[in-house]
Amino acid sequence: MALKIRLQRCGAKHNPAYRVVVAEASARRDGRSVEVLGFYNPIAKGNADKLKVDVERADYWLSKGAQPTDTARFLLKTARKAS
Secondary structure, eight states, X not given: OOEEEEEEEEEETTEEEEEEEEEETTSOTTSOOSEEEEEEOTTOOTTOOSEEEXXXXXXXXXXXXXXXXXXXXXXXXXXXXXO
């Protein structure tokens, strides 16, 4: 069972929002996930959070062998700086 930390799209048409999830590598992009780690809203307005990720849980899954995608790796790095 190969695990990936990746983005799962949610939100309306032309208004994307993403969940940062741990999912099996063979699962579809918006398919079943093992755990939701946080969210990323690239077009957040006002005081709304743009990125929120549970870094401790992400580190747990990384220690178990989950591989982040390039975008997820960048977002985890950004979340660590913000913490």
